[in-house]
Amino acid sequence: MPAERELIASVEPDGHLELFSPRTGMRHRCGPTGTTMWITLQQQNWQTARAAEVLASHWGTDPDTLRCDLDAWVGHFRAAGS
Numbered sequence: 001m002p003a004e005r006e007l008i009a010s011v012e013p014d015g016h017l018e019l020f021s022p023r024t025g026m027r028h029r030c031g032p033t034g035t036t037m038w039i040t041l042q043q044q045n046w047q048t049a050r051a052a053e054v055l056a057s058h059w060g061t062d063p064d065t066l067r068c069d070l071d072a073w074v075g076h077f078r079a080a081g082s
Helices: 032-043 048-059 063-081
Strands: 008-011 017-020 027-030
Touching: 008 032, 017 032, 027 032, 032 048, 032 063, 048 063
Parallel strands: none
Antiparallel strands: 008 017, 017 027
16 A cells, blocks of 8 residues: 655645645645745755755845745744644
8 A cells, every 4th residue: 555645735826836734634825935945845856955046046035044944944844744
């Protein structure tokens, strides 16, 4: 029997990301900025430092500050799923 996925992510036509945990039944909806962060994290193999560099270059912001924000954001989802 295959393991249940911890988190199911889907991007809606309006650009919002919906995250759903089958284990907890919790849902979280992100706006377009959160969607961009999620997709970039996926593309960068969940490495927040690499994702921060990519996003910072697009958004014209400091990558170190953005990395702190990404670490906190990912931590939020980890805490919610435990």
